Amino acid sequence: MLSRVADSLYWMSRYIERAEHTSRVMAVKLESMIEQTPEDAIASWSRVIEALTGEMTLDATQDAFLTTRKLAFDRENGAALITSLSMARDNARQVREALSNEVWENLNRLYLRLAPVTMDSIWVHTPARLFREALEDMHALEGVTYSTLSHGEGWYFLELGKHIERAQLLGRLLDVHFRGPRDGSQNTPKYFDWLVLLKFCTAFEPYTKLYTASIRPQKIAEFLLFDPEFPHSIRFSVDRVTDALARVAPGAPPARRAAVERLAGRLKASVDFGQIDELMSGGIAGFLADITRQCEKIHETLYGSFITYGAETVL
Amino acid sequence: MQHEAFANTEDFGGADIAATPPRPSRPGQDAPYLNYALGKAYDEMFAPDGNPRPPYAALDNRISTLPLEELNRRQQACEQSFLHQGITFTVYSDNQATERIIPTDLLPRIVTAAEWERIERGLTQRILALNLFLRDIYSDGRVLKDGVVPRAMIYGSKHYRREMRGLPVPHGAYVNICGSDLIRNEKGEFVVLEDNLRVPSGVSYMLANRDVARRAFPGVFRSMNVRPIEQYPLELLATLRSLAPFHDDVSIAILTPGVFNSAYFEHAFLARQMGVELVEGRDLLVNDNVVYTRTTSGLKRIDVIYRRIDDDFIDPLIFREDSSLGVPGLFNAYRAGNVMIANALGTGVADDKAVYAYVPRLIRYYLSEEPLIDNVETFLCREEKSLKHVLANLDKLVVKAVGESGGYGMLVGPHASQAEREEFAGKIQSDPDNYIAQPTIQLSTAPTFVGNGVESRHVDLRPFILHGSETKIVPGALTRVALRRGSLVVNSSQGGGSKDTWVLGQ
Numbered sequence: 001m002l003s004r005v006a007d008s009l010y011w012m013s014r015y016i017e018r019a020e021h022t023s024r025v026m027a028v029k030l031e032s033m034i035e036q037t038p039e040d041a042i043a044s045w046s047r048v049i050e051a052l053t054g055e056m057t058l059d060a061t062q063d064a065f066l067t068t069r070k071l072a073f074d075r076e077n078g079a080a081l082i083t084s085l086s087m088a089r090d091n092a093r094q095v096r097e098a099l100s101n102e103v104w105e106n107l108n109r110l111y112l113r114l115a116p117v118t119m120d121s122i123w124v125h126t127p128a129r130l131f132r133e134a135l136e137d138m139h140a141l142e143g144v145t146y147s148t149l150s151h152g153e154g155w156y157f158l159e160l161g162k163h164i165e166r167a168q169l170l171g172r173l174l175d176v177h178f179r180g181p182r183d184g185s186q187n188t189p190k191y192f193d194w195l196v197l198l199k200f201c202t203a204f205e206p207y208t209k210l211y212t213a214s215i216r217p218q219k220i221a222e223f224l225l226f227d228p229e230f231p232h233s234i235r236f237s238v239d240r241v242t243d244a245l246a247r248v249a250p251g252a253p254p255a256r257r258a259a260v261e262r263l264a265g266r267l268k269a270s271v272d273f274g275q276i277d278e279l280m281s282g283g284i285a286g287f288l289a290d291i292t293r294q295c296e297k298i299h300e301t302l303y304g305s306f307i308t309y310g311a312e313t314v315l
Numbered sequence: 316m317q318h319e320a321f322a323n324t325e326d327f328g329g330a331d332i333a334a335t336p337p338r339p340s341r342p343g344q345d346a347p348y349l350n351y352a353l354g355k356a357y358d359e360m361f362a363p364d365g366n367p368r369p370p371y372a373a374l375d376n377r378i379s380t381l382p383l384e385e386l387n388r389r390q391q392a393c394e395q396s397f398l399h400q401g402i403t404f405t406v407y408s409d410n411q412a413t414e415r416i417i418p419t420d421l422l423p424r425i426v427t428a429a430e431w432e433r434i435e436r437g438l439t440q441r442i443l444a445l446n447l448f449l450r451d452i453y454s455d456g457r458v459l460k461d462g463v464v465p466r467a468m469i470y471g472s473k474h475y476r477r478e479m480r481g482l483p484v485p486h487g488a489y490v491n492i493c494g495s496d497l498i499r500n501e502k503g504e505f506v507v508l509e510d511n512l513r514v515p516s517g518v519s520y521m522l523a524n525r526d527v528a529r530r531a532f533p534g535v536f537r538s539m540n541v542r543p544i545e546q547y548p549l550e551l552l553a554t555l556r557s558l559a560p561f562h563d564d565v566s567i568a569i570l571t572p573g574v575f576n577s578a579y580f581e582h583a584f585l586a587r588q589m590g591v592e593l594v595e596g597r598d599l600l601v602n603d604n605v606v607y608t609r610t611t612s613g614l615k616r617i618d619v620i621y622r623r624i625d626d627d628f629i630d631p632l633i634f635r636e637d638s639s640l641g642v643p644g645l646f647n648a649y650r651a652g653n654v655m656i657a658n659a660l661g662t663g664v665a666d667d668k669a670v671y672a673y674v675p676r677l678i679r680y681y682l683s684e685e686p687l688i689d690n691v692e693t694f695l696c697r698e699e700k701s702l703k704h705v706l707a708n709l710d711k712l713v714v715k716a717v718g719e720s721g722g723y724g725m726l727v728g729p730h731a732s733q734a735e736r737e738e739f740a741g742k743i744q745s746d747p748d749n750y751i752a753q754p755t756i757q758l759s760t761a762p763t764f765v766g767n768g769v770e771s772r773h774v775d776l777r778p779f780i781l782h783g784s785e786t787k788i789v790p791g792a793l794t795r796v797a798l799r800r801g802s803l804v805v806n807s808s809q810g811g812g813s814k815d816t817w818v819l820g821q
Contacts, residue, residue: 003609004598093401094574096583097593105399112398153611251612306611311600314613 001098001153003307006248008095009154013161015088016107020138021169022052022081026072027131028199033064036192044193047176053079054172068127069119081134085111100148106141110134156244160302163237163244164295170234171288171295173200174224178217179285194220201232221284222276234291235271241298242268249306253314256305263301267294340379341365347379347386347768352800356757357503358771359424370425370819371762373535378422378762378769386421390764393421393527402523404577404807418812419524421531424761424774424794425539431790431818434497434505437688438778439786440678442493445510445665446782447681449489453479453661463680464673465697468748469664476626476661478633482650484659485558486784491657492551492621493780494518494793497688499759506689508775510674512666513658514623517793518547518779519581520813525791528815540820544791548588550781551621555591557783558655559618566615568592568608570599570622570629572640582623592617596624601644604651619655620645626660668751669695669717692754696747705743705752709736712752714743729755758803763796763814773797775805776816790818 029048033041045067046060052071060067072081089111092104114134122130149155177189177197189197194215198204201224210227211219227233242264249257270291279287342351342361353361360371367375378386397403397416406413426434451458452469459466469475494515496508525544529536552567559565571582573595586593598608599617607614622629628638630646648654664670672693675686694701694712705712709728716724726739743750760771778792794816795805805811 001611002592002594002598003611004595006611090574093579093583096401096580097586101400104401108401109399249611251610253613309609311602311607311609311614315602 001157003309005095005098005154006157007303007307008091009098009157010161012088012091012095013158014165015084015091016138016141017162017165018079018169019081019084019088020135021166022071022079022084023131023134023138024202025052025173025200026068026081027128027135028196030064030068030128030131032192032196032199040190040192043189044196047189047193051169051173051176053077065119065123072131073117073119081131082114085114098154100144102144102148103141106137106144110137110141113137153248153250156247159240159244160248163240164299166232167234167237167241168292168295170201170224170232170237171292173197174221174234175285175288178221178288189217191215197224203230203232206230218276218280221280225279226271226274226276238267238271241295245298245302252306256309260298260301260305263294263298267291267298270294340375342771345379347383348762348770349768350765350770351762351768352760352771354757354760354771355501356771356773357499357501357759359499359759359761359774360771370427370539373538374423374425374532374762377532377535378764383767386764386769387766389531390421390766393419393531396527396530397523400523400580402520402580417520417807418796418798419520419527420763420796420798420812420814421528422762422764422769423528423532423536423815423817424776426776426792426816426818428819428821430505431542433687434776434778435788435790437505437507437686438495438780438788440682440684440687441495441507441510441674442490442780442782442786444674444678444681445493445512446487446489448677449659449662449665450484450487451681452664453489454481458677458680461680463676464670468669468697472664472667472670474626474661474663474667476664478646478650479659479661485560485655488558488782488784489659490662490665491554491558491659491782493782494777495780497776497778498691498756499776500691500756503759504689505776506691507674508691510666510671511777512662513625515777515779516578516581516623517777517795517813519584521779521791521793521816522547522584524793524813524815528817536817539817541817542790542820544789544818547779547789547791548585550787550789551585552589552591554781554783554787555589555619555621555657557785558657560784562618565618566592567619567621568594568599568617570594570596570620570624570642572596572624572628576623578623585621591621596640596642599642599645601642601648604644604648604653606642606645606648606654617654619657621657626663629656629660667717668715669697672751691756694752696743696750696752701752702743702747705750706740709740711754713755714739714750714752717749717751727755758797758805761794761796761814763798770800772800773803773805774814792816792818 025048036044042060049060049067070077074080075083077083089107092099092107096104117130145158194217198207198220203224207220207223210223223230224233226235228235230236245260245264274287340348342348342353342365353363360367362368394416397419403414403416406415448458458464459469490512492515494511494517497505498508499505522544555567556565568591569582569586571579571593573579583593592608594608600607600609606617608617624640627635629641630643631638631641632643633646649656671690672695675690678684678686694705696702696705705714712728714726726735728736758773758775761774762769763772774794774796776792776794778788781787794814796812796814797803797805798812799810802810
């Protein structure tokens, strides 16, 4: 597969994952905020803003309308839903020949449907509905991606993009919930916030099946970090990354492959042997930061080995 | 794709349609043809007496019995389909990028089997002669020595590539993919307006139009024995393969300028349909005169490149050094015979306006045959007799500067003032070699859906000719439509659209 094509597939998939994550978090947030006190809602918004944008760039006390606009429809905001979708589509357009019609048309339709949406038009009804509908479209997109593309090298680059992104997004979401507030206030998450965290990750029902409805932060952390079967746990994503790395660039020289696989093995070991009790006694932020760093390192090495390598090194 | 959008059981009753007696919907009198103008131009659908020509009877019957809302709905379904497929171009204004679809008209244009047979034979003859001509001017130059074509016209052309001299190309096929623009004159005869021998585009719209028109009129389509065109990508692939007969496992790539090129949809479409790589200049590199693509597994050799980049930009070492689209060293790899490029470089010399005028003579010279399809009558001002005729008839002619395109350096005699004509006459006399003149021609008109009815619009016809070890013309074409009433300009950049072309079987 052309390196440039692999690059575009990888990023298309990362942006779709980011868009899906943003949609779900926004939907859950908008649905849940009516049940919160104003103070709790603000604390919860500030966690959402930081988890979605990576920094505290927005004033969480401002109107939910403005925050939603910023996070969903502000094209100046690199992390906004519409920006992610637009980037996903631009990448897809560059590799039209590597995608099925169904994949392209689902993504294109989704973008064309959201591009003209204005805040005023969604705010008069149930604001969360738009995000729920976008999620349905994204699930359809995921379905046709699974069922109409060959599960060859290109598909594994999509998997890599999706799960490297997902692991990092999850890491950030967990971090803002477990680390405690940065501003020193007393706004630590409450029972309701833990419930919402599970819903941010579509994890509520899967969690209760395993741990019953007793909502305990430690169990939530354990589930979202280490559960091997739940698709929105960090461990699940790490396993997919490891699998996918074994399937891409089949003809690359062994030395190149080894560099990436070694890193993946290390990441896998971190989550396979992580102990929740150890983490809860203080180390969870450090652990999450380490996972993020390892994901970034895998990304760099993946690129250096298969995508941006110098031609002179192989001639 | 939303096939159900067109579902209408009535549409599938092909037999019923044929059995229904023709309704007397007359152009200019009855809906939906209230504003259908029949003028001096040949009309594809209606005879001068206002009766539909026989090949159009079934279509006429269908569109004159469908309510306008239904036609509108089908037109919208066509446009939706284009939008979702991404058959769009981007318009930039006020820092806003707006995507527009390439306009498509849902009413097909019909070409009969007999008409097509003549077109096919004529274009085959033409491409043979043009390829022989290119081989000749890049080797001995016999045609120049014999004085058939003026030497200065060829060697002085900016599209003549000295680098190509003496370089053999497979099967002597310089032009492998050609899109010729035909028009139909007032007498109903097809004539060639232009040969596009460099990087002609539009074939993806031919296929996309078929896709929507067939769904818009399934019953009519089925009842009419329309010849299929879906094999085009396969034929193109076979043509490209035939350029590299030296081994079985030929690796082929389409070289695109990238996603911002207006024809990018087509490049990606063809790559997908043929199952070959779509590459940009930055994906390719040349080492030791061999061309490689950079893949995740390492470098992979490329044998044949279907390039959709102009000569000028293909290799910065040989041609324009400021080109970032091309591949340094590509031409040397080509010269070494390690990669085949389609079309060959330097084909542009044979499709400028001056050489065009010589094509009928080239056909006689190389093939000893009479041209089966005529040119538009063209007067070369470099020839004394023609010059006199042109100067005496400036009020009836269109005069074009040879080296220009897109309407620049042009005089439209009938629309010009006496002063403008006199000024232009001076220009022609001071540099007659640079001018040709043609009579003004009314392109034929075809029915086009305009929202509140069906009106006549001017159209041309661009079939696509493939030429490798053999010549193939898929029975279909891009029919371009001048969507503005009365306009003769079919270019998509100037308000043109396109429609499906149904070539009928015997």
